[in-house]
Amino acid sequence: MIPELGNIALILALCMAVIQSVLPITGTFTNNQALIRLARPAASLQLTFMVISFACLLYAFITHDFSVRYVAENSNTRLPFIYLVSGVWGAHEGSLLLWALVLSIWTMMVNLFSRGIPEDMVARVLAVMGLISIGFILFILLTSNPFARQFPVPIDGFDLNPLLQDPGLAIHPPMLYMGYVGFSVAFAFAIAAMLQGKLDAAWARWARPWTMASWIFLTLGIALGSWWAYYELGWGGWWFWDPVENASFMPWLVGTGLLHSLAVTDKRNTFKAWTVLLSVLAFSLSLLGTFLVRSGVLTSVHAFASDPARGVFILIFLVIVVGGSLSLFAWRASIFKNNVRFNLLSRETFMLLNAVLFVVMAGFILLGTLYPLLLDALNMGKVSVGPPYFNTIFIPLGIPIVLILGIGITARWKQDNGSRLIKALRMPMILSVVLGTVTAVVLVRGVFTAELASFKFIGAELALILAWWIVINSGKLITDRLKNRDNKMSGLQLIPRAVYGMTVAHIGVAVFVVGIILTSLFSIEKDVRLSNNSSVELAGYEFVFEGVRNVLGPNYQAAEGRVLVRKDDKDLVLLHPQKRYYPVKQNTMTEAAIDASLWRDLFVALGEPLGGSPDKSKLEPLDKSNTGAWSVRVYYKPFIRWIWLGALIMSIGGFISATDKRYRVRKLAKQLNMQDNEVATGA
Amino acid sequence: MRKAFYIPLGLFVILVIILSIGLTRDPRTIPSPLINKPAPEFTLPLLYRQAETFSPQQMRGKVWLLNVFASWCSGCRAEHHFLMQMARIPGVNLYGLNYKDVPLDGKKWLEQFGNPYKSVAKDINGRVGIDWGVYGVPETFVIDKQGIIRYKQIGPIDQKAINETLLPLIKKLQLQ
Numbered sequence: 001m002i003p004e005l006g007n008i009a010l011i012l013a014l015c016m017a018v019i020q021s022v023l024p025i026t027g028t029f030t031n032n033q034a035l036i037r038l039a040r041p042a043a044s045l046q047l048t049f050m051v052i053s054f055a056c057l058l059y060a061f062i063t064h065d066f067s068v069r070y071v072a073e074n075s076n077t078r079l080p081f082i083y084l085v086s087g088v089w090g091a092h093e094g095s096l097l098l099w100a101l102v103l104s105i106w107t108m109m110v111n112l113f114s115r116g117i118p119e120d121m122v123a124r125v126l127a128v129m130g131l132i133s134i135g136f137i138l139f140i141l142l143t144s145n146p147f148a149r150q151f152p153v154p155i156d157g158f159d160l161n162p163l164l165q166d167p168g169l170a171i172h173p174p175m176l177y178m179g180y181v182g183f184s185v186a187f188a189f190a191i192a193a194m195l196q197g198k199l200d201a202a203w204a205r206w207a208r209p210w211t212m213a214s215w216i217f218l219t220l221g222i223a224l225g226s227w228w229a230y231y232e233l234g235w236g237g238w239w240f241w242d243p244v245e246n247a248s249f250m251p252w253l254v255g256t257g258l259l260h261s262l263a264v265t266d267k268r269n270t271f272k273a274w275t276v277l278l279s280v281l282a283f284s285l286s287l288l289g290t291f292l293v294r295s296g297v298l299t300s301v302h303a304f305a306s307d308p309a310r311g312v313f314i315l316i317f318l319v320i321v322v323g324g325s326l327s328l329f330a331w332r333a334s335i336f337k338n339n340v341r342f343n344l345l346s347r348e349t350f351m352l353l354n355a356v357l358f359v360v361m362a363g364f365i366l367l368g369t370l371y372p373l374l375l376d377a378l379n380m381g382k383v384s385v386g387p388p389y390f391n392t393i394f395i396p397l398g399i400p401i402v403l404i405l406g407i408g409i410t411a412r413w414k415q416d417n418g419s420r421l422i423k424a425l426r427m428p429m430i431l432s433v434v435l436g437t438v439t440a441v442v443l444v445r446g447v448f449t450a451e452l453a454s455f456k457f458i459g460a461e462l463a464l465i466l467a468w469w470i471v472i473n474s475g476k477l478i479t480d481r482l483k484n485r486d487n488k489m490s491g492l493q494l495i496p497r498a499v500y501g502m503t504v505a506h507i508g509v510a511v512f513v514v515g516i517i518l519t520s521l522f523s524i525e526k527d528v529r530l531s532n533n534s535s536v537e538l539a540g541y542e543f544v545f546e547g548v549r550n551v552l553g554p555n556y557q558a559a560e561g562r563v564l565v566r567k568d569d570k571d572l573v574l575l576h577p578q579k580r581y582y583p584v585k586q587n588t589m590t591e592a593a594i595d596a597s598l599w600r601d602l603f604v605a606l607g608e609p610l611g612g613s614p615d616k617s618k619l620e621p622l623d624k625s626n627t628g629a630w631s632v633r634v635y636y637k638p639f640i641r642w643i644w645l646g647a648l649i650m651s652i653g654g655f656i657s658a659t660d661k662r663y664r665v666r667k668l669a670k671q672l673n674m675q676d677n678e679v680a681t682g683a
Numbered sequence: 684m685r686k687a688f689y690i691p692l693g694l695f696v697i698l699v700i701i702l703s704i705g706l707t708r709d710p711r712t713i714p715s716p717l718i719n720k721p722a723p724e725f726t727l728p729l730l731y732r733q734a735e736t737f738s739p740q741q742m743r744g745k746v747w748l749l750n751v752f753a754s755w756c757s758g759c760r761a762e763h764h765f766l767m768q769m770a771r772i773p774g775v776n777l778y779g780l781n782y783k784d785v786p787l788d789g790k791k792w793l794e795q796f797g798n799p800y801k802s803v804a805k806d807i808n809g810r811v812g813i814d815w816g817v818y819g820v821p822e823t824f825v826i827d828k829q830g831i832i833r834y835k836q837i838g839p840i841d842q843k844a845i846n847e848t849l850l851p852l853i854k855k856l857q858l859q
Contacts, residue, residue: 277691284695291702311706319699326692333688370698373705 003068003147006056010097010147013049013104014137016042020107021130024123028195036119039126043104043111046133050104054097057146058088066157069150070094076157076584078555079165086170087160092310093146095173099290100136102174102181103129110185110210117206124192125185132184135317143310159555159584168228176221176248180286182214183255186262187283190276191325194332199272204265205663207279211262212658215255216651222248223647231592236525236603236635238643241390246369247289250362254282257358260351268348268413272336277329278355284322285362291318292369343415350408357401364393402466402513405506406473428472435472436465447599448522448638456521463517467510474503501657505650512646518639525636529610531629539636541602542566548606548630556580558591561630563604565595577632579606598645600638607631716816717832722749722824723814727804730781730789737778737804739830746856747776748849749824750800750840751812753784754792756820762839763796769845770799774857779803782812782820825849827856 020042027035057070061084066072074094075087083090089098107129114122140146163169189207193199225245230238239245258278265275291314342348368385410424440461444450450457478495485491528536530545537543546562558580565572575593582589592605610629717723726738739749750766752759770777779800781789786805793803806812815824825834834852836844 273688281691288698315699315702315706318702322695323692323699326695330689330692334685370701370705374701376705 002056002059002063003065003149006053006060007145007147009049009053009056010137010141013046013053013100014134014141016046016049017130017133017137019130020046021127021134025127025195028120028124028127033119036123039123039130040111042130043107043126046130047104047108050101054088054101057094057097058085060147061085061087064157066155067149067151067153068146069148070146072150072154072157074158074160076159076555079157079160080554082167082170083160083165086164089173090160090164093140093144095177096136096140096144097146098174099177099181100133100140102177103133103136103184106178106182106185106210106214107133110188114206121192121196121206124195125188128188128191129184132188132321135321139310139313139317143313159582162556162580162582162587162589163232165555166228166232168224169232172221172224172228175217175224179214179216179218179221179255180248180251180289182210182217183251183279183283183286185210185214186258186279187325190279191328193276194325194328197332197335199276199336201266201269204262204275208259208262208266209658209663211255211259211279211282212654215252215259216654216658218248218252218255219647219651219654222252223644223651227644230640231594233590236523236592236605236633236637238519238640241368241385241387243369244289244293246365246390247285247292250365250369251282251285251289253358253362253365254278254285257355257362258282261355264348264351268340268342270338270340270342270348271352272338273329273333274352274355276333276336278359280322280325280329281359284318284325285366287314287318287321288366291315340414342413345411345416345418345421347408347411347413347416350404350411354401354404354408357397357404361393361397361401364397365390368393398513399462399466402470402509405509406469409473409477409502409506424476425473428469428476431472432465432468435468437461439464439468443518450522459517459521463514467514470506470510470513474506478503496660496662498657498660498662501653501655501660503653504656505653508646508649508651508653510646511642511649515639515642515644515646519637519643522638523635523640525633527607527631527633529629530632536632536634538634539600540567541572541636543602543604543632543634545630545632548609551578553580555584556582556589559606559609561593561604561606561632563593563632565602573602575602575604577604577606596641598641600636601640603633603635603637605633607633717824718835720832722826722830722832723811725804725811725814727780727806727811730779730786730793730803730805732802735802737802739826742776742778742826743830744828745776746774746828746853747778747826748853749778749780749815749826751780751782751815751817751820751822751824753782753820754788755784758839759821760796762821762841763799765840765842765845766799767797769840769849772850775853776801780811780815781805782817783807783809823849825852825856828859 020039023035023042024039027033027038057068059065060068060071061075062081064071064075064077070091070093071087074090075084079087087094089095107126110122110125110129114125186207189203189210193203222245225248226238229240230236258275258281261271261275261278264271291311368389371385406428407421407425410428411421440457440463441452443464444452444457444460448456477499478492481495481499482488482491485494524539526536526538530536530543532545532547535542535544542565544564544566546564548559548561551558551560558578560576560578563575563577565575573595575595577593578591580589580591581587590605592603594604595602608631610631722739724739726736729735729737748769752763766777769775777800779802781803783806786807789803789805793800804811809817821839823836823840824832825836827833833856834848836849840849
């Protein structure tokens with residue numbers, strides 16, 4: 001009964017989405033206020049029905065209703081409660097339901113926090129989001145219904161993919177979807193502006209906090225996924241350039257470009273067409289990502305069950321949404337006049353340049369992701385594009401982005417003076433080279449004990465110079481603002497939150513850069529064969545293998561190793577890496593044990609039992625005598641935490657910036673005319 | 684109207700063309716390097732008559748099929764009905780490779796759903812599967828009279844695969 005209720009609620013949500021999109025948009029063309037006013041209640045009702053529908057599926061999971069095929073395929077009675085909940089979005093059907101739910105949550109947020117925005121604008125935005133919702137709910141109902149029943153009812157379910165049985169991954173998809181889907185708000189604002197034919201600084205100010213919020217979620221979601229891959233997959237890697245990872249990274253890159261472009265449109269009332277295009281692209285790439293993951297055109301570690309009918313549906317949807325909005329763009333973009341002129345040497349130029357670099361990077365990643373598909377389409381064979389390709393584009397594009405970041409925040413709006421700019425940048429340049437070199441020498445000699453005349457030293461030096469470059473320029477931005485103030489404390493308070501947010505986010509970039517480069521250059525990895533009480537030395541740490549015992553989890557059996565880590569003849573920590581065997585799905589999983597710290601991670605993963613056990617190809621579930629030697633993988637990963645810490649700092653910066661008072665819409669309505677005048681006079 | 688504004692639309696059209704061609708392809712059909720190569724040799728004990736063994740050597744002079752299956756594999760469940768159907772056709776020599784399975788489970792499976800195989804070799808640790816390049820179960824190989832692998836079906840067999848691919852191929856090979 002409950003699953004049918006969920007199905008009906010989903011159909012009602014679809015009806016609401018139709019009302020929410022078709023009627024208000026008709027209203028804006030015929031100037032019918034009654035129709036325009038329908039958008040808000042329809043959005044509220046759509047959310048209500050989506051929540052009911054989602055709750056029904058959740059209920060089916062919690063009550064082990066295996067007559068629902070999706071529940072039977074993705075859970076069983078022994079599954080811990082938290083994974084019953086996360087199992088709801090553990091596979092294709094449920095994760096689409098989550099997608100649609102998240103979309104209606106964002107729609108509701110727009111509905112709630114848009115009181116100061118003209119009604120017809122809100123109606124258009126809600127209508128566009130309603131259209132997207134129609135597509136997704138139809139997709140669920142027609143090709144991927146999570147409420148489908150099956151008979152006979154199995155006694156027990158099949159179990160959730162063990163890879164997904166992890167707290168980090170339980171919250172990774174919702175985070176990522178909040179980010180992905182959140183870009184639909186900026187998209188809807190862009191479409192609304194094109195339909196209306198009017199785009200001003202106020203428009204950018206409305207769209208900015210939404211873009212910022214989804215960017216924060218996307219940043220956290222990607223970082224979470226990367227962190228999960230690091231400790232769960234047992235390879236010690238944190239990014240694999242997998243098509244599905246790329247699918248989330250491309251919208252992030254374009255979204256980052258969009259954030260900066262929106263800032264220019266907001267502050268300077270220019271770059272309008274460019275901002276609109278980026279809004280369309282960021283969401284289009286989110287949709288494309290969904291297509292790549294769901295249609296099965298690409299193989300990846302994230303592979304979900306694929307079905308050609310689904311692929312065809314999403315492709316048609318993609319053509320309608322993206323093709324439609326790009327056609328609208330081609331037709332209408334020329335009406336956005338950029339009245340405000342700016343000099344070639346100005347902050348605008350540098351921000352434009354960086355946004356372009358972000359888009360170019362996303363373009364190259366798209367090319368690399370689709371290249372195997374392209375070759376196959378041309379009958380030129382099967383290939384796969386790996387990390388070497390992506391690394392060769394990431395580094396040469398990443399370095400100018402960081403350099404321009406420093407110049408951009410130092411340059412003045414509208415027009416700057418070349419000699420002033422050079423003068424302002426001279427000190428940060430010298431200081432960052434000196435500090436970068438000194439810290440590189442200290443780290444490379446003192447910590448990593450590597451040679452100074454080596455490629456690795458140059459790499460570390462470059463990374464640290466870039467990091468200091470960002471930090472010093474960002475710090476200088478704050479101190480410059482205080483220069484003419486007598487009371488420094490009140491001066492600090494007068495600096496807008498947006499500036500603090502930007503500074504924090506940029507420092508996050510510095511931390512991220514240091515993390516990536518130092519980890520890549522100085523990680524040490526060893527695959528060794530360890531028998532009882534033998535040990536291996538790595539980067540000054542001694543790993544003593546104290547054997548393996550069998551342990552029993554709720555829905556798995558595991559061989560658990562004891563590895564004692566010693567440094568300078570002192571016991572440091574005891575690590576327990578596991579090799580888990582999930583009998584229901586016949587899967588073996590590696591649970592790495594990690595001793596984490598800000599400066600370095602020690603990472604131990606159990607490989608295979610060697611000798612002692614007759615079967616080397618997999619962990620024998622029946623074998624109780626794990627006394628033999630094991631292959632063990634040990635890693636020393638310096639600064640790896642800085643990668644995720646950097647992402648975390650970036651999103652904190654975004655959060656600080658999003659809470660700036662200039663975005664509070666209610667106040668905004670009153671201030672708007674005044675500030676538009678300021679922009680016009682170039683204040 | 685500026686021409687530059689049409690560039691994104693143009694690029695998108697190209698993208699859609701690539702994606703629609705991509706949709707007609709299956710990324711998982713990696714051509715097997717074993718096609719038209721001699722079938723890898725092995726000798727494995729049988730699932731039922733433990734004392735006896737099976738080896739491709741014994742099949743010389745016959746066209747035969749090797750179906751890789753396991754009791755834990757849901758795709759095998761899907762194709763099982765069609766295997767039963769094929770086994771009834773005269774001239775079809777269907778042999779099973781019980782892959783990475785607990786022998787008792789494999790037997791229970793066949794008792795429950797029927798046994799379409801002339802004999803079943805048990806590959807408990809999957810070593811033979813590795814030699815044969817098995818990466819997704821179920822898989823079905825067609826081997827000719829000279830012991831050369833002629834065809835490999837990845838994933839479950841269905842009516843279409845039997846009628847359009849497997850049976851015509853078996854007939855053709857038997858005439859050689």
